[in-house]
Amino acid sequence: MTVRASDSRKGALIDFIQGIYGPPPITLHRPVFEGNERLYLVDSIDSNFVSSVGARVTEFEGRLAAFTGATHGIAAVNGTAALHTALLLVGVERGDEVISQALTFVATCNAINYIGARAVFVDVDRDTLGMSPEALRSWLETNTRCEGGRTVNVATGARIKACVPMHTFGIPCRIEMIAEICAEFGIALVEDTAESLGSYVGKKHTGTFGQIAAFSFNGNKIITTGGGGMIVTNDGEIARRARHLTTTAKRPHRYEFFHDEVGYNYRLPNLNAALGCAQMEVLPAMLKIKAEVAARYRAFCSEQGLHFIEAPAGTTSNNWLNAILFDDRAARDDFLKFSNETGVMTRPIWRLMTELPMFAECQQDGLEQARWLVDRVVNLPSSVPQSEFERLKP
Missing domain, CATH: 3.40.640.10 (Type I PLP-dependent aspartate aminotransferase-like (Major domain))
Known part of the structure; x- marks a missing residue:
C-alpha cells in the first residue's frame, strides 16, 4: 500500500527520519568530508x-x-x-x-x-x-x-x-x-x-x-x-x-x-x-552505510505498509536517494508540504522534460509510466548520518 495524505503515518515517517538524522533541519543529501x-x-x-x-x-x-x-x-x-x-x-x-x-x-x-x-x-x-x-x-x-x-x-x-x-x-x-x-x-x-x-x-x-x-x-x-x-x-x-x-x-x-x-x-x-x-578512499564505507540506511527505511516502510522503491533482483543500487510512492499527486503534495514545513527536506521527482518549454515539442511515446511516477515519487533524506562519521575515518 502507498501513503495516503490523510494517513497519520506521515508523522510516523517524519519521526523515523529524525531518529536517523537527529532534529531538523535535515537536508536531502549532504556532502561528507571525514577522510583525507x-x-x-x-x-x-x-x-x-x-x-x-x-x-x-x-x-x-x-x-x-x-x-x-x-x-x-x-x-x-x-x-x-x-x-x-x-x-x-x-x-x-x-x-x-x-x-x-x-x-x-x-x-x-x-x-x-x-x-x-x-x-x-x-x-x-x-x-x-x-x-x-x-x-x-x-x-x-x-x-x-x-x-x-x-x-x-x-x-x-x-x-x-x-x-x-x-x-x-x-x-x-x-x-x-x-x-x-x-x-x-x-x-x-x-x-x-x-x-x-x-x-x-x-x-x-x-x-x-x-x-x-x-x-x-x-x-x-x-x-x-x-x-x-x-x-x-x-x-x-x-x-x-x-x-x-x-x-x-x-x-x-x-x-x-x-x-x-x-x-x-x-x-x-x-x-x-x-x-x-x-572521497574514493571512503566510498566503500559510504556505500555500506547507505545500504544500512536504506535497509532501515525498507523495514520501516514494510511495517507501516508503505511502498519503498528498491532495486530489482539481480541488481545493486548505491542507494544514493531513497524514495517512496504515494497514492496520487494530492497525497504526494500533502506530504511534501508537511515534511518541508517540519524542517525535513523531501522533494518530488523532476518534471518530465516534455513539460519544459525547450523540449516540449520533442517526439515522445506517451510516457505513460513516467507520468504515473511523476505524480507519486518523493525522495527522502539519504545522507550518511553524522552518527556514522567515525566509520569514514581513514
Missing part, C-alpha cells in the same frame, strides 16, 4: 598545481576507472560536460536525434542540445524508474527504418545516432537489454551514470555496458569533488580523443600552442581531483 580531503587539498596547494594539470587528476581518473572496472577514466569539470563530450565522441552531430527518457534531470537533455541534436523520449519502467527496453524497442520498430546502414526516424528523416538511458537515483535500469537493442539497430549506447557510482547489474558496474558513460560528482552526489564529472570507456581511441577534446584540442608540446580543432576547456582542476581522491 583537507590533507590532499593542502598538498595540492603546496604543489602549485591547482588547475587542470596535476598528479591528483591522474590519480582520481585511475581510482574511478579501477573501481568501475573501466579501462579509462577522463575527468571533466562536471557531469554535463562529461556527457556532452561523450555524445560528441560517439559521433552525434547537429541534426541527429538521440533517444533518452523524459524522466531525468535536465542535464541529460541539455547535453544533447549543446550539439544541436534533438531528443526523442521513450517511457521508463515503473520499478527501475529508468528507460524501458520494451518501450525503446517498440518505438524503434514503429518509427524508424534502416537507410544506408543508418537507423532513420521516418517522421523527421533524421539519423538516430545514440541512446542515453539514465540510472535513476542509483537504481540500475535494464541496461543489458537496452545494450542489445542498441547493437541490433546500430545505435551508440551512452550511459548517463551521474547518479549511479557504486551500482551494479550482477557484478558489472553501471557505465560499462555501452561505448562510454558519464559520471557526476556534484555536491549532492554519493561522492563529491564540489563540481566534477568523469568519462569512462574501454575504448583506447575514444579515451585519447576525450583527453584531447576536453583539453581545448591542444597538441602536446613543451611551449607551442597549436589547437587542431574546436575543443573544450572541460578538464577537472587538481584541487577538485584532490577531493575526489579522498
Whole structure:
C-alpha cells in the first residue's frame, strides 16, 4: 500500500527520519568530508598545481576507472560536460536525434542540445524508474527504418545516432537489454551514470555496458569533488580523443600552442581531483552505510505498509536517494508540504522534460509510466548520518 495524505503515518515517517538524522533541519543529501580531503587539498596547494594539470587528476581518473572496472577514466569539470563530450565522441552531430527518457534531470537533455541534436523520449519502467527496453524497442520498430546502414526516424528523416538511458537515483535500469537493442539497430549506447557510482547489474558496474558513460560528482552526489564529472570507456581511441577534446584540442608540446580543432576547456582542476581522491578512499564505507540506511527505511516502510522503491533482483543500487510512492499527486503534495514545513527536506521527482518549454515539442511515446511516477515519487533524506562519521575515518 502507498501513503495516503490523510494517513497519520506521515508523522510516523517524519519521526523515523529524525531518529536517523537527529532534529531538523535535515537536508536531502549532504556532502561528507571525514577522510583525507583537507590533507590532499593542502598538498595540492603546496604543489602549485591547482588547475587542470596535476598528479591528483591522474590519480582520481585511475581510482574511478579501477573501481568501475573501466579501462579509462577522463575527468571533466562536471557531469554535463562529461556527457556532452561523450555524445560528441560517439559521433552525434547537429541534426541527429538521440533517444533518452523524459524522466531525468535536465542535464541529460541539455547535453544533447549543446550539439544541436534533438531528443526523442521513450517511457521508463515503473520499478527501475529508468528507460524501458520494451518501450525503446517498440518505438524503434514503429518509427524508424534502416537507410544506408543508418537507423532513420521516418517522421523527421533524421539519423538516430545514440541512446542515453539514465540510472535513476542509483537504481540500475535494464541496461543489458537496452545494450542489445542498441547493437541490433546500430545505435551508440551512452550511459548517463551521474547518479549511479557504486551500482551494479550482477557484478558489472553501471557505465560499462555501452561505448562510454558519464559520471557526476556534484555536491549532492554519493561522492563529491564540489563540481566534477568523469568519462569512462574501454575504448583506447575514444579515451585519447576525450583527453584531447576536453583539453581545448591542444597538441602536446613543451611551449607551442597549436589547437587542431574546436575543443573544450572541460578538464577537472587538481584541487577538485584532490577531493575526489579522498572521497574514493571512503566510498566503500559510504556505500555500506547507505545500504544500512536504506535497509532501515525498507523495514520501516514494510511495517507501516508503505511502498519503498528498491532495486530489482539481480541488481545493486548505491542507494544514493531513497524514495517512496504515494497514492496520487494530492497525497504526494500533502506530504511534501508537511515534511518541508517540519524542517525535513523531501522533494518530488523532476518534471518530465516534455513539460519544459525547450523540449516540449520533442517526439515522445506517451510516457505513460513516467507520468504515473511523476505524480507519486518523493525522495527522502539519504545522507550518511553524522552518527556514522567515525566509520569514514581513514
